[in-house]
Amino acid sequence: MQEHFTAMRQSVLDGAPETAGRLAREALAQRIAPLEVIDRGFVPGMAEVGEQYAQHKMFLPDMLASAEAMKAAMSVLEPELKRLGTERPTAGTVVLGTTKGDIHEIGKTLVGTLLVANGFNVHDLGVDVPSEQFAAKVRELGADIVGISALLTTTMRGQKTVIEALEREGLRSSVKVIVGGAPVTKHWAEEIGADGYAKDAVNAVSLVKGLLEHRFALNRG
Amino acid sequence: MRPKLELLDRALLDRIVDEAFTLLETLGTKVGSPEACELLASAGARVEDGVAHLPKDLLQPALESAPHEFFLYDRQGNPAVHYGSDDVHFDPGSSCLNILDPDTQQPRPAISGDLVRMVQITEMLPQYAAQSTAMVCNDVPSEMGDWYRLLLVLWYSNKPIVTGAFSVATLRTMIELLVADSGSRQALREKPRAVFDVCPSPPLNWSEFASQNMIELARSGVPAEIVSMPLAGATAPVTLAGAIVQHAAESLAGIAIHQLANPGAPAVWGGAPAIFDMSTGNTPMGAIETAMLDLGCAQVGKSLGLPTHGYLVASDARQIDAQAGMESGGSALLGALAGINMISGAGMLDFLACHSIEKLVIDAEAIASAQRLLDGIEPRAEKLALDSFAQTGLHGDFLKLKETRLLFRKEQHFPSPVIDRGADSNVPNIISRAHQRANELLESYQRPEISAATQEALLAIALRETKGLRFGHLPGIELTVPTSQFDCHPEQAAFAQRRT
Numbered sequence: 066m067q068e069h070f071t072a073m074r075q076s077v078l079d080g081a082p083e084t085a086g087r088l089a090r091e092a093l094a095q096r097i098a099p100l101e102v103i104d105r106g107f108v109p110g111m112a113e114v115g116e117q118y119a120q121h122k123m124f125l126p127d128m129l130a131s132a133e134a135m136k137a138a139m140s141v142l143e144p145e146l147k148r149l150g151t152e153r154p155t156a157g158t159v160v161l162g163t164t165k166g167d168i169h170e171i172g173k174t175l176v177g178t179l180l181v182a183n184g185f186n187v188h189d190l191g192v193d194v195p196s197e198q199f200a201a202k203v204r205e206l207g208a209d210i211v212g213i214s215a216l217l218t219t220t221m222r223g224q225k226t227v228i229e230a231l232e233r234e235g236l237r238s239s240v241k242v243i244v245g246g247a248p249v250t251k252h253w254a255e256e257i258g259a260d261g262y263a264k265d266a267v268n269a270v271s272l273v274k275g276l277l278e279h280r281f282a283l284n285r286g
Numbered sequence: 287m288r289p290k291l292e293l294l295d296r297a298l299l300d301r302i303v304d305e306a307f308t309l310l311e312t313l314g315t316k317v318g319s320p321e322a323c324e325l326l327a328s329a330g331a332r333v334e335d336g337v338a339h340l341p342k343d344l345l346q347p348a349l350e351s352a353p354h355e356f357f358l359y360d361r362q363g364n365p366a367v368h369y370g371s372d373d374v375h376f377d378p379g380s381s382c383l384n385i386l387d388p389d390t391q392q393p394r395p396a397i398s399g400d401l402v403r404m405v406q407i408t409e410m411l412p413q414y415a416a417q418s419t420a421m422v423c424n425d426v427p428s429e430m431g432d433w434y435r436l437l438l439v440l441w442y443s444n445k446p447i448v449t450g451a452f453s454v455a456t457l458r459t460m461i462e463l464l465v466a467d468s469g470s471r472q473a474l475r476e477k478p479r480a481v482f483d484v485c486p487s488p489p490l491n492w493s494e495f496a497s498q499n500m501i502e503l504a505r506s507g508v509p510a511e512i513v514s515m516p517l518a519g520a521t522a523p524v525t526l527a528g529a530i531v532q533h534a535a536e537s538l539a540g541i542a543i544h545q546l547a548n549p550g551a552p553a554v555w556g557g558a559p560a561i562f563d564m565s566t567g568n569t570p571m572g573a574i575e576t577a578m579l580d581l582g583c584a585q586v587g588k589s590l591g592l593p594t595h596g597y598l599v600a601s602d603a604r605q606i607d608a609q610a611g612m613e614s615g616g617s618a619l620l621g622a623l624a625g626i627n628m629i630s631g632a633g634m635l636d637f638l639a640c641h642s643i644e645k646l647v648i649d650a651e652a653i654a655s656a657q658r659l660l661d662g663i664e665p666r667a668e669k670l671a672l673d674s675f676a677q678t679g680l681h682g683d684f685l686k687l688k689e690t691r692l693l694f695r696k697e698q699h700f701p702s703p704v705i706d707r708g709a710d711s712n713v714p715n716i717i718s719r720a721h722q723r724a725n726e727l728l729e730s731y732q733r734p735e736i737s738a739a740t741q742e743a744l745l746a747i748a749l750r751e752t753k754g755l756r757f758g759h760l761p762g763i764e765l766t767v768p769t770s771q772f773d774c775h776p777e778q779a780a781f782a783q784r785r786t
Contacts, residue, residue: 124564125562125564125565126519126564168487168491168493169487171517171520171521172567175567218381218382218383218422219381219422219428219431219452221383222428247568247569247637247638247639248383248639250384250393250639252393252394264566265566265567265568266567
């Protein structure tokens with residue numbers, strides 16, 4: 066059994082979606098519980114990717130490939146979880162988007178990919194998103210976190226507009242707001258009343274985990 | 287001999303241009319402005335779902351009609367910046383939101399007073415041939431963010447200006463300000479004082495604003511500087527050569543739109559490319575590969591006969607430190623050696639997120655060194671050394687020679703006291719020295735003479751624009767003309783009166 070889990074972990078580290086998917090299918094065929102496959106096989110792979118990234122042994126393209134491998138495994142395992150009625154507890158629901166007038170998507174897409182790989186339910190609204198749309202999606206999903214991205218000095222003010230829209234809709238107290246993007250600083254985040262700022266996608270994952278720590282039991286081991 | 291650096295050999299250069307043409311014909315480029323799509327379609331482009339496929343037959347005439355050179359003029363109408371050949375000029379980085387506070391050396395949001403000081407210091411430093419609309423002033427409403435920067439630069443400077451608009455509506459306001467400054471639309475067209483940066487979005491997306499911007503600029507005769515910004519590995523191919531292909535394709539598409547709107551209108555093959563740091567996800571402007579991209583892109587532009595621009599001399603350091611000096615000094619030298627016509631970025635730190643007056647002053651020293659380098663090593667007399675030795679023999683007393691006194695000023699550049707070459711070992715650090723130099727420059731600064739009629743015309747536009755924003759004053763502007771002539775909001779008039 067341990068050999069299987071080691072191979073799963075390695076498939077995530079290698080960023081090999083085909084292998085990860087195959088190993089997930091094989092595990093189900095051998096009647097290993099899907100939750101165990103996730104928590105003992107694939108999640109440790111993602112955890113090690115994070116560690117290696119922090120040590121500058123792995124880089125963003127490696128991490129994206131690992132996230133793809135994680136996704137491939139989950140697409141096999143999730144239907145089985147549902148069938149068994151043992152749905153994997155989500156780490157939280159996150160709504161992401163880039164502010165109105167801004168068409169840059171790489172930053173928030175990277176954040177979204179890593180959040181999904183870390184067990185979050187992510188809804189990506191895309192780019193050039195009006196404030197009202199952020200608020201509407203937060204209401205619809207009962208989101209825990211809304212992440213607002215802006216790359217331009219001219220569009221980062223839109224982050225404040227989203228916070229104002231959440232306030233107008235009476236949603237501000239129920240959702241944590243995080244902001245990011247090249248021109249964004251901690252100072253700016255504080256000034257506009259956001260709950261958090263991260264300088265990059267990896268720190269964004271830690272930030273989201275930290276903000277939700279008191280609400281969710283993240284460690285499913 | 288003037289030293290010159292090229293990174294691409296002829297074969298690679300040709301492959302880059304060929305692939306750019308192929309990319310535009312096969313994959314095409316997104317074009318957001320319906321008018322731009324119509325222009326391209328009528329010239330033979332296949333336009334489907336907002337994507338224009340541009341055949342070489344369409345691009346070639348655009349390259350032929352685009353001027354190989356043009357000048358920007360100062361307030362007095364003298365040619366001051368030559369966009370063309372291998373002439374090199376520098377201007378400060380632009381549109382920054384934050385400034386490193388001169389007293390605390392900590393970043394904070396920039397306000398009008400900061401921009402005014404930077405304009406005044408830039409005015410005093412001969413290393414900067416042009417001003418830039420360097421900061422977005424956080425003490426004015428964002429709706430007036432772009433044109434207000436230009437107003438302040440026009441108000442305090444004689445030099446040409448590198449600027450840019452944030453929307454089509456405000457572009458028109460900015461052109462109006464330049465018309466007021468020049469005296470008429472015709473005068474502005476004949477002797478443009480400003481060039482406007484226009485940025486396609488990588489990869490291959492000329493947004494509605496950017497493409498319409500190109501059309502408006504072409505028709506006004508105000509030069510357009512295409513600032514394509516591939517991020518190698520993120521929004522562009524990871525290889526430097528691949529990212530340069532994308533830059534070329536985006537720039538070619540911009541030139542096509544521009545020249546179709548008004549053949550012969552001046553345009554610049556500019557750029558702010560960067561690598562995407564695979565460790566941090568940042569876009570390091572001080573990375574050597576970023577400088578290599580700038581040089582490669584400019585070389586492609588030169589091979590097509592176009593004036594060039596690049597984004598160098600900026601550093602990613604958060605403070606003014608050895609990293610800032612290393613990155614900015616290095617890229618200033620590289621840009622100069624490549625013969626890039628306008629090099630923007632001086633003064634900037636922290637991935638272009640923070641400006642610094644002290645760094646601008648220090649960068650001026652790096653630029654002066656680069657300019658000295660471009661003068662090269664020249665023979666100054668018939669004999670290089672023999673005549674001097676004939677006088678000194680083996681005593682070697684060259685300090686007393688007439689030639690020494692005649693020629694040392696040509697041979698040696700003398701930096702300001704920002705550069706520590708003195709004997710005193712207790713000099714303050716470079717930030718303090720730069721701070722002191724900035725204060726000295728500010729003390730000797732004198733505002734240009736601007737006619738009352740021009741000031742009145744500029745203010746009339748400003749007050750008209752602020753009227754709708756319920757914004758009651760023009761921070762950073764010292765009014766020197768009677769305001770009773772303005773038909774403006776009573777609150778603004780009262781404020782203006784108080785300031786007069």
